[in-house]
Amino acid sequence: MAKFLLFIAVLAVIYALLRASSRRSRPPPAARGPEAMTQCAHCGLHFPKAEAVSDAGHDYCNEDHRRLGVRS
Ligand SMILES: [Zn+2]
Secondary structure, three states: OHHHHHHHHHHHHHHHHHHHHHHHHOOOOOOOOOOOEEEOOOOOOEEEHHHOEEEOOEEEOOHHHHHHOOOO
16 A cells, blocks of 8 residues: 555656646747837837838838828
8 A cells, every 4th residue: 555655656746747847848928028119200109119110210100100201
C-alpha cells in the first residue's frame, strides 16, 4: 500500500513538472507591450499608430483628414 501511494506521489510530481515547463515555454500574452499612439495632424485626435493614414510626414486619423491636410 505504501509503494502504491509513493507511485501516485511520483506521478503527481512528474505531472506538475511537465505542466510548469509547458507553461514556461509559452510566451506571455502581454509580450507586445503598449500600442504606439499618434496624433491626427488635422483634428488632433489620439489613435493607434497602426491605423494612421500617413502623408508627407504627418499622421491622420482617416482618409478625409489626410485630404484636408494639416489644420492651420
Ligand atoms: Zn482627424
